[in-house]
Amino acid sequence: xxxxxxxxxxxxxxxxxxxxxxxxxxxxxxxxxxxxxxxxxxxxxxxxxxxxxxxxxxxxxxxxxxxxxxxxxxxxxxxxxxxxxxxxxxxxxxxxxxxxxxxxxxxxxxxxxxxxxxxxxxxxxxxxxxxxxxxxxxxxxxxxxxxxxxxxxxxxxxxxxxxxxxxxxxxxxxxxxxxxxxxxxxxxxxxxxxxxxxxxxxxxxxxxxxxxxxxxxxxxxxxxxxxxxxxxxxxxxxxxxxxxxxxxxxxxxxx
Amino acid sequence: xxxxxxxxxxxxxxxxxxxxxxxxxxxxxxxxxxxxxxxxxxxxxxxxxxxxxxxxxxxxxxxxxxxxxxxxxxxxxxxxxxxxxxxxxxxxxxxxxxxxxxxxxxxxxxxxxxxxxxxxxxxxxxxxxxxxxxxxxxxxxxxxxxxxxxxxxxxxxxxxxxxxxxxxxxxxxxxxxxxxxxxxxxxxxxxxxxxxxxxxxxxxxxxxxxxxxxxxxxxxxxxxxxxxxxxxxxxxxxxxxxxxxxxxxxxxxxxxxxxxxxxxx
Numbered sequence: 001x002x003x004x005x006x007x008x009x010x011x012x013x014x015x016x017x018x019x020x021x022x023x024x025x026x027x028x029x030x031x032x033x034x035x036x037x038x039x040x041x042x043x044x045x046x047x048x049x050x051x052x053x054x055x056x057x058x059x060x061x062x063x064x065x066x067x068x069x070x071x072x073x074x075x076x077x078x079x080x081x082x083x084x085x086x087x088x089x090x091x092x093x094x095x096x097x098x099x100x101x102x103x104x105x106x107x108x109x110x111x112x113x114x115x116x117x118x119x120x121x122x123x124x125x126x127x128x129x130x131x132x133x134x135x136x137x138x139x140x141x142x143x144x145x146x147x148x149x150x151x152x153x154x155x156x157x158x159x160x161x162x163x164x165x166x167x168x169x170x171x172x173x174x175x176x177x178x179x180x181x182x183x184x185x186x187x188x189x190x191x192x193x194x195x196x197x198x199x200x201x202x203x204x205x206x207x208x209x210x211x212x213x214x215x216x217x218x219x220x221x222x223x224x225x226x227x228x229x230x231x232x233x234x235x236x237x238x239x240x241x242x243x244x245x246x247x248x249x250x251x252x253x254x255x
Numbered sequence: 256x257x258x259x260x261x262x263x264x265x266x267x268x269x270x271x272x273x274x275x276x277x278x279x280x281x282x283x284x285x286x287x288x289x290x291x292x293x294x295x296x297x298x299x300x301x302x303x304x305x306x307x308x309x310x311x312x313x314x315x316x317x318x319x320x321x322x323x324x325x326x327x328x329x330x331x332x333x334x335x336x337x338x339x340x341x342x343x344x345x346x347x348x349x350x351x352x353x354x355x356x357x358x359x360x361x362x363x364x365x366x367x368x369x370x371x372x373x374x375x376x377x378x379x380x381x382x383x384x385x386x387x388x389x390x391x392x393x394x395x396x397x398x399x400x401x402x403x404x405x406x407x408x409x410x411x412x413x414x415x416x417x418x419x420x421x422x423x424x425x426x427x428x429x430x431x432x433x434x435x436x437x438x439x440x441x442x443x444x445x446x447x448x449x450x451x452x453x454x455x456x457x458x459x460x461x462x463x464x465x466x467x468x469x470x471x472x473x474x475x476x477x478x479x480x481x482x483x484x485x486x487x488x489x490x491x492x493x494x495x496x497x498x499x500x501x502x503x504x505x506x507x508x509x510x511x512x513x514x515x516x517x518x519x520x
Contacts, residue, residue, distance in 0.1 A: 102496050
């Protein structure tokens, strides 16, 4: 069944690209300011990979993304753990965090960029703001789902508070964290893109919007393709990881 | 262990509301009490200034004008995504072939932030409302499509076959088994879709727009009118919360019978 899906999927992608190419080469008179052909995109991809600013742009964006993402992990896990373990903390933080999670924090992008400048800081902050909440809420959920029986066992065998964390709570939280990173990757990428669309001098988002502004469609599609490849690669790595640490979730599709 | 009933509930609300109000109070008090550098003051508006700015915007009618544009984009984009996402989700859920054929496109588009298409959409649809409607549509259609698909796929085979063995038509199978089974998924999809749609409206209006709440925020930010900017941001947050919560209430009513584990996506 898996191979059938792969074959049919591959065939449909090839068919899509071929009919796009053929339609524009033969039937339709097309305007290069509005649409482009797969062959031209392929050529642009080759040029961008061999020369061009592609690698540089990717490195710039990746740097901001990684900084923001690591900050989100470093802040999100402790906050979520405290919320899960201390009732008062849950009471205090849950409404505030829920409100922030549900609101479109991306609306703060102009403020962040105007205060922190067009460099890495504003973008990293934006990624952090968007990516931190999945970590908070998933750690929270993971800690709350800790089996009280296991906690009692550790306690009655004279385990310390530290044993409790390293042997029971943390292993239980790991699957939740993997799920959180899948959500956070998507949100973080949005942060990078919006930050770079808004104001930047380099980066993959900047490249895409600049090529769009200058009607260089093959190059713009190159940027979009690269971003799609990165997003799909990151997501599938996390999904593999998820299948290892939380086999019961495998097979569910991305939501 | 929590004490059953009143005391614990009261404590919960006290702490929760306290920590919601605390940042607001600090935000109001600190700039008054501590002399902040001018650079910081420029970007900071206290809650009272923001409230005043909001009242001013409403009185001048500026707010209503921007709000109307954003609302139209939101509703048109969301409506379009429901009109496309639901039928396509049902079809993909029922047809193995179409599912296999379209899967690479759905998966790739869903994994890639849809914002990436904004420059292209602006080329194709211009800087008017249509490029925003399309970005809202692209953002909102996948949660709806995928959740409908999951809902249809998770239809209980046994129940469906039972309706068939008692002489039920396919239409009856759909009405009695498939639809009730898929409905909670669809509503959950709608909740996600609303969040994505609002994101689309905000970001779409940041770039190359001349009206709408997103434009209000972006233009206020670039002219250092922090009070107006925060007023716009807070309006977005309030709208987003109100919409998400109301769908959540609906969702909880519809999913009372579902096991806990399947509720969290």
